[in-house]
Amino acid sequence: MTRQPLRLAILEAERILAAAGVASPRTDAELLAAHLLGVERTKLMMVPLVDPPVVQALHELVRRRAARVPLQHLTGDASLGNVTLSVGPGVFVPRPETELLLAWGLATLEGVDRPVVVDLCTGSGALALAMANARPDATVHAVEKEPAALAWARRNADQQAQAGDTPIRLYAGDVTDPMVFMELEGLVDLVLCNPPYVPEGTPVPPEVRNHDPHEAVFGGRDGLDVVRHVVGCAARLLRPGGGVAIEHDDTHGGSVPALLRARRVLEDVQEHTDLAGRPRFATARRTPPPTS
Known part of the structure; x- marks a missing residue:
């Protein structure tokens, strides 16, 4: 041979x-x-x-x-931060752009001891597990509504816990439910979210169109159906001074910051670009407590 x-x-x-x-x-x-x-x-x-x-x-x-089967479906894994995640049919594949959102979240938590973090629309568990890996002192909560994606998140969470990383707290739930994480209202230091945000009908590559779950990619006619609920949820969960970061479509550079500014309890709204200079995620802070 x-x-x-x-x-x-x-x-x-x-x-x-x-x-x-x-x-x-x-x-x-x-x-x-x-x-x-x-x-x-x-x-x-x-x-x-x-x-x-x-x-x-x-x-x-x-x-x-x-x-046009996704590369990550063929190798069986994807990465975010220092975490390698199992991925495949039924779950959204993490993208490199989300590294920037993760970095902002970690910078926001500098100097915060034992922070409480919430990852909304967790999918494979990527953001939650990357955060738990980078901040082992954190208590990280993550929520996902789709059963197939939640199964991948549980698999990844189990693998990370077996590897010795801090376990995350994973829940089945819907961010559009006004009662989600009600027990955490006003207690969260950081809310992260990579929601479905592509406007319906937008042309996408075959890897996305044929393999990423539709409900994890598209966010209604304007792409903001889920984002609107995420903003409200973050405003409810954050403690004074806490931060929120929401990834969005590159057409949302004005609309997502506007949604954040519309919440009177949020301030310091900022837009952030990806490495190509396109609008990619927006951030805000919960207003600090009044001084006496």
Whole structure:
């Protein structure tokens, strides 16, 4: 059995993925090869030759990726912060843009001892688990209404707890319910949310259209159906001085900050852009208590 150069197999994979319209064909080809070989992507150069069955297995993964199955469904995982999450059909795949929202949340909690954090619309549990990993002194609550996504979140939470990280408190619930987390009203230091926010009818890539759950992506005609409830929920939960960060569509650079400013108990409303300079998330603070 003649061994074959891995470099040539990756070049062929890149060619196939580029022809299929995959946005990052070289990166995806290398990540699939690294997944298959069980090595880090940066160590691929240390594997010059592979057996023909490996090339065949890589070709099969590339074929599925060329059919626009999400990369993360093929590798079985995605990451946020320092946490690796299991993902697959039935749950929204975390995106790199959400790292910025996580970083803002962590910066907001600097100097806060044993903070209380709430992750609304948790999906795979990404934000909640990344926060618990970075702040082991925090009490992190997370809520999700979709049973399939909640199952992925429970799986990820169990894996992280087994790895020794601080467990999160995971709930089945709907952020549009005015009673959700009623027991935490006025006690929360930080509310984070990556809700469904794409306006209905917006063209999206095949990976999103065919594989991400519709209810986790689209937020009604203007994309704000869930966001409106999130703003109200955050205003209710935050303690004075606490912060909220809500990810949103790049068309919402004016509307989400306006929703936050409309709540008299919220102040210091700010818009934040992603690495491409597009509006990506908005933040606010709960007004401090009156001084005597």
